[in-house]
Amino acid sequence: KAGVTQTPRYLIKTRGQQVTLSCSPISGHRSVSWYQQTPGQGLQFLFEYFSETQRNKGNFPGRFSGRQFSNSRSEMNVSTLELGDSALYLCASSYRQGMLETQYFGPGTRLLVL
């Protein structure tokens, strides 16, 4: 099976812009989770989608949003970008809902906000 894929792999934006990141889970996986990783904060959970519904959400402002499509592909959107949004954004998929399953991580999208 193909692994989790994320596009784009690298992205440069300027403050105030918005960005959309895409994640294609492993075939058959219905849960997609998003994480932000920065040198200062480490890995932090953003949100999880299961069957097109947001099931869990971390402590991030409303500028961070996401959605999941009927084919389980997921997108994450960040509006009004700030310098501090520069990070590696990781997506992970699993078969069942929630954190009880082994998660399979994508390679990440590295976002730089100037």
Add this chain to the structure above:
Amino acid sequence: KNEVEQSPQNLTAQEGEFITINCSYSVGISALHWLQQHPGGGIVSLFMLSSGKKKHGRLIATINIQEKHSSLHITASHPRDSAVYICAVSPNTGNQFYFGTGTSLTVIP
């Protein structure tokens, strides 16, 4: 307040050494995960534990639920084991998923 604490933060070992990375957590959990992140960002899930011990090749993970502690052991370490190892927990209440800050391991040939 960090729900998950890892030690050490950095570790340098000679090839062949036995390595232990520790993880302590302060919340009730349903599962604990050990992740490996290589330079460039890719993360691999090594283990998911809810009790006892798991072994995969040269890697062994143990968990003591009563003591809220887990260890990741690497036997006969190799330079390709050089990576950041991250402990993460799924709490049994709430929606968060807590991560340790990671242990950066360098294995010297």
